[in-house]
Amino acid sequence: MSLAVPSVVSISGAPFRVGIAAARFNERLVDALLAQVTDCLKASGVKASRLDVVRVPGSNELPVAVQLLAARARYDVLIALGLLIRGDTIHYELIADATTHALQRVALDLRTPVINGVVVAENQAQAEARCRGKIDRGAEFAQSALEMAALKRRLSKKS
Numbered sequence: 001m002s003l004a005v006p007s008v009v010s011i012s013g014a015p016f017r018v019g020i021a022a023a024r025f026n027e028r029l030v031d032a033l034l035a036q037v038t039d040c041l042k043a044s045g046v047k048a049s050r051l052d053v054v055r056v057p058g059s060n061e062l063p064v065a066v067q068l069l070a071a072r073a074r075y076d077v078l079i080a081l082g083l084l085i086r087g088d089t090i091h092y093e094l095i096a097d098a099t100t101h102a103l104q105r106v107a108l109d110l111r112t113p114v115i116n117g118v119v120v121a122e123n124q125a126q127a128e129a130r131c132r133g134k135i136d137r138g139a140e141f142a143q144s145a146l147e148m149a150a151l152k153r154r155l156s157k158k159s
Contacts, residue, residue, distance in 0.1 A: 011149075011150050016077065018145060021065035023061070023118075032132045034053070036137070036139055040138065041142045066080050066106050066114055076149035077149040079115040079117050081138075081141070084120045100118070119137060
């Protein structure tokens with residue numbers, strides 16, 4: 001687990017509308033990530049009325065949910081939250097890879113930043129550490145979302 005996170009940039013979230021898609025698989029830990037994300041966004045000034053959350057069965061369904069949210073063209077940034085824990089088969093790797101590529105494709109195709117908040121872990125202990133540990137991964141995802149929303153606004157302005 002990397003401890004070399006980017007420095008925090010102070011950005012007011014007041015003008016932003018944020019969409020979040022969160023998986024229900026591994027729900028207890030994804031809920032912890034979701035709480036961290038929403039707490040950080042609200043602390044930065046994002047109003048609850050400008051923060052929409054949808055739930056999907058698992059991480060594999062996140063790209064479709066994010067694409068449906070982005071197609072509404074009302075969001076400055078979208079966040080996908082999920083948790084994949086390695087099992088006895090390669091299913092974990094297939095879902096992690098497919099989800100990562102699909103989320104990036106949605107972001108590029110629709111020109112809306114998508115934060116990949118799908119945590120991958122080798123085992124339950126690692127999952128706990130990454131979702132509920134000392135390092136606030138949810139706040140990191142929220143901070144990335146704020147930076148990308150600000151960048152989108154700045155670069156989208158007509159000169």
